[in-house]
Amino acid sequence: MTDQFLGYFITFEGIDGAGKSTHIESFAKLMKERYPERNIVVTREPGGTQLGEQLRALLLDAPMNLETEALLMFAARREHIAQVIEPALMAGSIVISDRFTDASFAYQGGGRGLSLEKLNSLEKWVQGRSDGTLLQPNLTFLFDLPGSIAEARRSKVRVPDKFEQMDLDFFEKVRQEYLRRAKADPQRFHLVDATQNPEAIWNELKSLEIKL
Ligand SMILES: Nc1ncnc2c1ncn2[C@@H]1O[C@H](COP(=O)(O)OP(=O)(O)O)[C@@H](O)[C@H]1O
Ligand SMILES: Cc1cn([C@H]2C[C@H](O)[C@@H](COP(=O)(O)OP(=O)(O)O)O2)c(=O)[nH]c1=O
Numbered sequence: 001m002t003d004q005f006l007g008y009f010i011t012f013e014g015i016d017g018a019g020k021s022t023h024i025e026s027f028a029k030l031m032k033e034r035y036p037e038r039n040i041v042v043t044r045e046p047g048g049t050q051l052g053e054q055l056r057a058l059l060l061d062a063p064m065n066l067e068t069e070a071l072l073m074f075a076a077r078r079e080h081i082a083q084v085i086e087p088a089l090m091a092g093s094i095v096i097s098d099r100f101t102d103a104s105f106a107y108q109g110g111g112r113g114l115s116l117e118k119l120n121s122l123e124k125w126v127q128g129r130s131d132g133t134l135l136q137p138n139l140t141f142l143f144d145l146p147g148s149i150a151e152a153r154r155s156k157v158r159v160p161d162k163f164e165q166m167d168l169d170f171f172e173k174v175r176q177e178y179l180r181r182a183k184a185d186p187q188r189f190h191l192v193d194a195t196q197n198p199e200a201i202w203n204e205l206k207s208l209e210i211k212l
Contacts, residue, residue: 007038007089008212009136011100013178014143015171016164017150018194019201024098027205031094035212041088044098046073048080060161067118070108074122077101081127081135094212100137101127102181107163110177111170139210142182143194143201147171150194 012020012027028042046056055076059069077100088095101123108114127135147168154164182189190208192201 005089006092008094008210009085009089009138010094010096010210011102011137011140012096012098012143013100013102013106013140014192014194015106015145015147015150015174015178017152017154018143018145019153019198020098020141020143022198023201023205024096026202028096030206031096031210034210035094038212039088039091039093041084041093041095042098043080043084043095045080045100045103046076048085048097049076049083051079052076060163063162066108066112066114069112070104070114070118070122073104073108074126077104078126086135097137100140102140102142102178105181106174106177110180111166111174137188140182140189141192141205142178142189143192144175144179144182145194147175 010027012024014020024042028040031038032040045052046059047053055072058064059072059076064072085095085097104122105116105119109116109119124134129135150171151168154160158164182191192204194201196204
């Protein structure tokens with residue numbers, strides 16, 4: 001039997017420093033105002049569960065083999081789906097996640113060079129459902145901007161983690177893989193020009209009609 005999701009799954013994606021975190025909480029509030037009867041779940045990857053947060057601490061700090069990194073990202077994701085995302089969607093909640101699988105394709109695939117074949121099989125394994133479909137976001141905001149602008153924004157405010165220490169060439173490859181995926185699935189992706197000022201971005205997010 002097909003498990004019917006009554007909820008709606010939204011993800012925020014983009015290279016580090018693109019401006020996702022700046023907008024995610026206000027966006028969650030906006031959804032609550034629009035849909036007061038719905039429960040809103042704001043979560044993140046890697047993370048979102050106790051185990052996922054432990055894996056996050058390792059992933060953002062310890063240098064590791066590429067396959068190990070991908071497997072741990074997807075292990076954290078499996079737990080996140082099982083404990084948080086699927087139950088919330090089954091109960092009709094709106095789930096808003098700071099990153100999901102597009103980030104694995106972009107960072108481990110585009111950035112570090114893991115093959116699409118391996119990423120596709122991990123995705124199938126971790127997001128596969130009993131009816132043969134894959135759990136996917138209904139809507140993904142991709143905050144797009146050149147790596148140099150993102151780097152300048154980051155350097156003002158934070159101590160870089162493992163990924164944020166990567167060079168511009170890495171972030172350009174990550175960005176290109178995000179854009180490739182957005183082009184391949186225009187129905188799911190909404191591309192945000194993240195070079196705009198925060199007010200303009202917020203107006204864009206607010207004006208988007210979202211049909212649950
Ligand atoms: N549109 C913007 N223009 C200029 N600076 C921004 C913009 N959006 C966010 N910032 C700033 O850039 C930094 C990184 O933003 P953040 O939202 O943490 O990015 P992300 O979550 O995508 O890594 C923060 O200091 C934030 O205030
Ligand atoms: C979900 C995910 C994140 N990442 C990376 C991207 C980011 O550099 C990092 C954590 O993302 P993020 O939460 O955006 O970092 P911050 O708290 O600094 O805003 O993990 C991957 O490499 N693969 C993945 O599958």
